[in-house]
Amino acid sequence: LTSSGEAHMVSVTLKSDTSRRAIAIGHVAFSNSETLLAVKNALIKKGDVLGTARLAGIMAAKNCPALIPLCHPILITAVNVDVRLVEPTAKTGDHGGVEVEAEVQCTGKTGVEMEALTSVTGALLTVIDMVKAVDKGTRMTDVRMVLKEGGRSGRWVDAAWENKSN
Amino acid sequence: LTSSGEAHMVSVTLKSDTSRRAIAIGHVAFSNSETLLAVKNALIKKGDVLGTARLAGIMAAKNCPALIPLCHPILITAVNVDVRLVEPTAKTGDHGGVEVEAEVQCTGKTGVEMEALTSVTGALLTVIDMVKAVDKGTRMTDVRMVLKEGGRSGRWVDAAWENKSN
Amino acid sequence: LTSSGEAHMVSVTLKSDTSRRAIAIGHVAFSNSETLLAVKNALIKKGDVLGTARLAGIMAAKNCPALIPLCHPILITAVNVDVRLVEPTAKTGDHGGVEVEAEVQCTGKTGVEMEALTSVTGALLTVIDMVKAVDKGTRMTDVRMVLKEGGRSGRWVDAAWENKSN
Amino acid sequence: LTSSGEAHMVSVTLKSDTSRRAIAIGHVAFSNSETLLAVKNALIKKGDVLGTARLAGIMAAKNCPALIPLCHPILITAVNVDVRLVEPTAKTGDHGGVEVEAEVQCTGKTGVEMEALTSVTGALLTVIDMVKAVDKGTRMTDVRMVLKEGGRSGRWVDAAWENKSN
Amino acid sequence: LTSSGEAHMVSVTLKSDTSRRAIAIGHVAFSNSETLLAVKNALIKKGDVLGTARLAGIMAAKNCPALIPLCHPILITAVNVDVRLVEPTAKTGDHGGVEVEAEVQCTGKTGVEMEALTSVTGALLTVIDMVKAVDKGTRMTDVRMVLKEGGRSGRWVDAAWENKSN
Amino acid sequence: LTSSGEAHMVSVTLKSDTSRRAIAIGHVAFSNSETLLAVKNALIKKGDVLGTARLAGIMAAKNCPALIPLCHPILITAVNVDVRLVEPTAKTGDHGGVEVEAEVQCTGKTGVEMEALTSVTGALLTVIDMVKAVDKGTRMTDVRMVLKEGGRSGRWVDAAWENKSN
Numbered sequence: 001l002t003s004s005g006e007a008h009m010v011s012v013t014l015k016s017d018t019s020r021r022a023i024a025i026g027h028v029a030f031s032n033s034e035t036l037l038a039v040k041n042a043l044i045k046k047g048d049v050l051g052t053a054r055l056a057g058i059m060a061a062k063n064c065p066a067l068i069p070l071c072h073p074i075l076i077t078a079v080n081v082d083v084r085l086v087e088p089t090a091k092t093g094d095h096g097g098v099e100v101e102a103e104v105q106c107t108g109k110t111g112v113e114m115e116a117l118t119s120v121t122g123a124l125l126t127v128i129d130m131v132k133a134v135d136k137g138t139r140m141t142d143v144r145m146v147l148k149e150g151g152r153s154g155r156w157v158d159a160a161w162e163n164k165s166n
Numbered sequence: 167l168t169s170s171g172e173a174h175m176v177s178v179t180l181k182s183d184t185s186r187r188a189i190a191i192g193h194v195a196f197s198n199s200e201t202l203l204a205v206k207n208a209l210i211k212k213g214d215v216l217g218t219a220r221l222a223g224i225m226a227a228k229n230c231p232a233l234i235p236l237c238h239p240i241l242i243t244a245v246n247v248d249v250r251l252v253e254p255t256a257k258t259g260d261h262g263g264v265e266v267e268a269e270v271q272c273t274g275k276t277g278v279e280m281e282a283l284t285s286v287t288g289a290l291l292t293v294i295d296m297v298k299a300v301d302k303g304t305r306m307t308d309v310r311m312v313l314k315e316g317g318r319s320g321r322w323v324d325a326a327w328e329n330k331s332n
Numbered sequence: 333l334t335s336s337g338e339a340h341m342v343s344v345t346l347k348s349d350t351s352r353r354a355i356a357i358g359h360v361a362f363s364n365s366e367t368l369l370a371v372k373n374a375l376i377k378k379g380d381v382l383g384t385a386r387l388a389g390i391m392a393a394k395n396c397p398a399l400i401p402l403c404h405p406i407l408i409t410a411v412n413v414d415v416r417l418v419e420p421t422a423k424t425g426d427h428g429g430v431e432v433e434a435e436v437q438c439t440g441k442t443g444v445e446m447e448a449l450t451s452v453t454g455a456l457l458t459v460i461d462m463v464k465a466v467d468k469g470t471r472m473t474d475v476r477m478v479l480k481e482g483g484r485s486g487r488w489v490d491a492a493w494e495n496k497s498n
Numbered sequence: 499l500t501s502s503g504e505a506h507m508v509s510v511t512l513k514s515d516t517s518r519r520a521i522a523i524g525h526v527a528f529s530n531s532e533t534l535l536a537v538k539n540a541l542i543k544k545g546d547v548l549g550t551a552r553l554a555g556i557m558a559a560k561n562c563p564a565l566i567p568l569c570h571p572i573l574i575t576a577v578n579v580d581v582r583l584v585e586p587t588a589k590t591g592d593h594g595g596v597e598v599e600a601e602v603q604c605t606g607k608t609g610v611e612m613e614a615l616t617s618v619t620g621a622l623l624t625v626i627d628m629v630k631a632v633d634k635g636t637r638m639t640d641v642r643m644v645l646k647e648g649g650r651s652g653r654w655v656d657a658a659w660e661n662k663s664n
Numbered sequence: 665l666t667s668s669g670e671a672h673m674v675s676v677t678l679k680s681d682t683s684r685r686a687i688a689i690g691h692v693a694f695s696n697s698e699t700l701l702a703v704k705n706a707l708i709k710k711g712d713v714l715g716t717a718r719l720a721g722i723m724a725a726k727n728c729p730a731l732i733p734l735c736h737p738i739l740i741t742a743v744n745v746d747v748r749l750v751e752p753t754a755k756t757g758d759h760g761g762v763e764v765e766a767e768v769q770c771t772g773k774t775g776v777e778m779e780a781l782t783s784v785t786g787a788l789l790t791v792i793d794m795v796k797a798v799d800k801g802t803r804m805t806d807v808r809m810v811l812k813e814g815g816r817s818g819r820w821v822d823a824a825w826e827n828k829s830n
Numbered sequence: 831l832t833s834s835g836e837a838h839m840v841s842v843t844l845k846s847d848t849s850r851r852a853i854a855i856g857h858v859a860f861s862n863s864e865t866l867l868a869v870k871n872a873l874i875k876k877g878d879v880l881g882t883a884r885l886a887g888i889m890a891a892k893n894c895p896a897l898i899p900l901c902h903p904i905l906i907t908a909v910n911v912d913v914r915l916v917e918p919t920a921k922t923g924d925h926g927g928v929e930v931e932a933e934v935q936c937t938g939k940t941g942v943e944m945e946a947l948t949s950v951t952g953a954l955l956t957v958i959d960m961v962k963a964v965d966k967g968t969r970m971t972d973v974r975m976v977l978k979e980g981g982r983s984g985r986w987v988d989a990a991w992e993n994k995s996n
Contacts, residue, residue: 052387052507067225078509115966142309228737233393340718343742344742345683378505384505401723441739450623475641480634560950711835723897779862800986802974803972805973
């Protein structure tokens with residue numbers, strides 16, 4: 001038995017504590033035209049879709065080290081989750097859906113990319129949970145990191161996203 | 167203040183305990199051609215990508231009620247998570263990626279769709295975590311339920327997925 | 333060493349599975365007159381106080397067995413948390429506050445009184461967290477069970493609460 | 499959709515790491531005269547009430563960020579929970595009850611007020627759980643922060659509590 | 665890629681709900697003669713060793729599905745944890761130690777062996793934590809299941825343990 | 831009521847943040863000769879024993895403050911868990927078993943001994959869970975800390991273990 005390929009939590013012991021930030025985005029695409037209307041008109045039986053998804057996203061960021069086996073625990077210092085209903089677009093397809101953007105900050109030895117991605121995912125899963133009684137075909141799509149700042153590797157940004165944001 | 171639109175955990179008290187099953191799928195698309203090779207050749211620094219993702223998916227199914235605010239706690243009776251490396255396809259794009267399929271079973275008053283979706287998502291986030299040192303542009307895509315059995319509403323299946331599986 | 337007085341989770345193995353329900357209530361009393369206005373006018377920096385407290389209450393009900401050492405795990409089948417701003421009253425004192433009522437249901441071998449009380453408490457703590465930047469003297473008061481149904485001991489209700497509710 | 503009123507975890511990224519301390523107190527009031535005697539004489543079926551409540555309070559402090567949606571995770575450096583049976587007083591009413599005082603310390607970017615309050619509440623809920631077989635009318639009352647030290651806003655103390663403690 | 669050897673949560677969907685019970689035992693052996701005296705005389709700085717270990721054992725039983733990746737979640741109906749200081753014996757060696765016995769019950773589709781073992785382990789780790797300031801060489805030893813009842817495979821008992829218990 | 835012997839989380843507020851490291855080891859002893867063969871030949875129904883145990887050990891290290899009541903939360907910076915099948919030896923007895931060694935690092939105010947011990951225990955319990963269908967008599971044995979570095983008390987090492995490792 002060799003140790004090659006064996007899972008482990010890589011050491012960040014020697015890294016320095018710096019301010020770090022990450023932003024991730026993602027989408028839910030509805031599969032029929034009534035879902036968007038039902039959310040807009042507050043007709044979803046489970047209640048407020050966007051507000052519940054936002055809080056789920058915030059709390060998911062804190063649950064990241066419990067979900068992702070090799071993630072380091074980290075002290076998050078800020079979480080912003082933006083949850084928006086969107087009309088039909090290239091991303092969400094013919095029936096519109098929901099767009100989520102999550103920003104997470106920390107001061108620590110490792111980045112918060114996974115926290116931002118887990119936050120987006122928690123918010124999107126919550127949207128699916130809330131609309132699934134009226135839309136079983138909802139899908140989560142295009143979830144990814146778009147910005148990462150701080151740490152030795154410096155700033156990384158998705159150019160397309162940055163252009164669109166400006 | 168009215169109660170319309172207020173979030174709540176809907177009552178399943180009067181539903182009967184029946185066997186239920188759900189399957190969900192999802193994908194990770196790599197953003198450069200070295201990632202697929204690195205995973206194949208066990209060159210990822212954090213270790214075994216597919217095995218770690220599989221276990222993360224199983225444990226994520228158990229974490230579902232902690233992540234999704236309005237989900238009912240439920241006694242899962244089985245979880246199977248299939249994690250496969252895939253060559254470039256329509257789903258994963260030009261650089262290939264990973265395909266995950268999770269099946270969850272329970273006997274209870276409510277279904278396991280969200281458990282299956284959370285399982286897929288937990289596995290995919292873990293893949294992203296493990297390859298992010300070599301591929302910051304990885305994206306999660308096309309995560310959705312494809313089968314649901316048991317309970318009052320009966321069987322529901324995504325026809326395209328069923329044809330492909332057969 | 334005798335076993336008298338030693339903590340243990342009492343056995344409910346031989347109890348039968350029945351529908352059970354519990355309602356608990358509780359209050360937060362603000363300590364200055366600006367707090368009520370700030371919540372009413374959505375001027376609290378952390379955001380939506382009542383909606384956040386409601387979700388915190390729902391999720392707290394699920395966390396009950398993790399918080400209360402000798403509580404049995406249980407499958408909650410419904411949670412409703414009502415969170416209301418209240419003008420100055422006997423309960424909340426001169427500056428008004430928030431009133432929370434949580435109803436929890438289950439089908440199982442033991443009741444959901446502690447789940448209802450934990451739900452109320454989680455919602456009230458969240459209110460305190462959100463207003464503490466403007467009101468350090470906020471206090472939680474009169475948290476108690478008011479109704480319990482199902483199980484061998486049958487129905488129990490707080491008469492004063494029942495009269496007021498009708 | 500505007501962002502006003504939307505819940506978020508406020509940024510403490512730019513705050514400095516300092517020693518912080520908070521003390522919170524709270525009470526349980528029994529509803530009949532036998533409860534106090536039963537606890538005193540170790541006749542409670544679930545076992546040692548005060549010791550179990552103390553540990554529940556300590557562990558609750560660690561669970562604070564999981565319970566309170568917008569709380570930052572923090573590294574607690576000390577927790578002391580004092581749990582005392584009390585004879586009938588103004589706070590606990592005609593049948594006596596339990597008084598809890600919890601002190602929490604940390605070194606970090608944000609205070610531990612919510613940790614202290616969650617600690618008190620966890621201890622009090624545990625008391626209620628242990629005596630509820632003999633006292634369904636037990637109520638939690640007057641839970642509040644009494645001291646806060648460290649951080650930019652400096653020392654804050656409840657004068658009445660400080661006088662009584664001295 | 666074949667599925668042989670891949671981890672999964674085996675299906676218990678078709679098993680019937682029956683009463684199940686398991687008992688596990690385990691020991692901590694102190695490495696110097698002062699430790700036993702210090703525990704006996706309540707000189708341990710962290711406080712009450714046996715009471716804290718007992719509660720840790722009870723709570724650990726509830727945490728089992730979060731710790732053991734392939735364990736099914738289960739509704740525990742009773743937990744008894746017996747924690748005893750022991751004089752030097754064959755099991756604990758020359759300096760004595762602590763003996764823990766945990767009994768867990770449930771009604772469900774799968775047994776509670778792992779819950780009983782996790783309970784014993786949680787209690788023993790807590791003993792080690794509390795004495796480690798005075799005894800770094802403490803070791804946990806001979807942790808095992810001794811009884812299992814209920815379910816298709818019926819009763820299993822460790823004969824040596826049963827003889828000693830009678 | 832005096833406070834002597836009452837459990838509390840001791841204060842580490844005034845300790846300085848330093849790099850710390852701990853290593854713990856432990857063993858599982860199989861009770862029949864087929865178990866070792868079954869694991870070697872990947873015939874265990876639940877799947878990959880060693881890989882699952884390794885991940886369970888890593889995740890258990892993160893769960894330490896939730897399991898051990900008086901442990902301080904800490905930011906782990908690295909976890910390595912080595913899980914090896916072993917032929918019959920003095921430690922594992924006539925039928926061989928599994929040997930686990932876990933190393934945990936942090937930068938903080940308190941050590942990671944309990945994290946290392948919890949990691950070892952989580953891995954060993956997982957081994958027992960996976961083989962228990964074929965070996966009910968498996969036992970966990972000789973779990974202990976062997977190295978501790980950093981902090982005021984400096985380096986501590988088990989001489990026998992160090993000699994064997996070199």
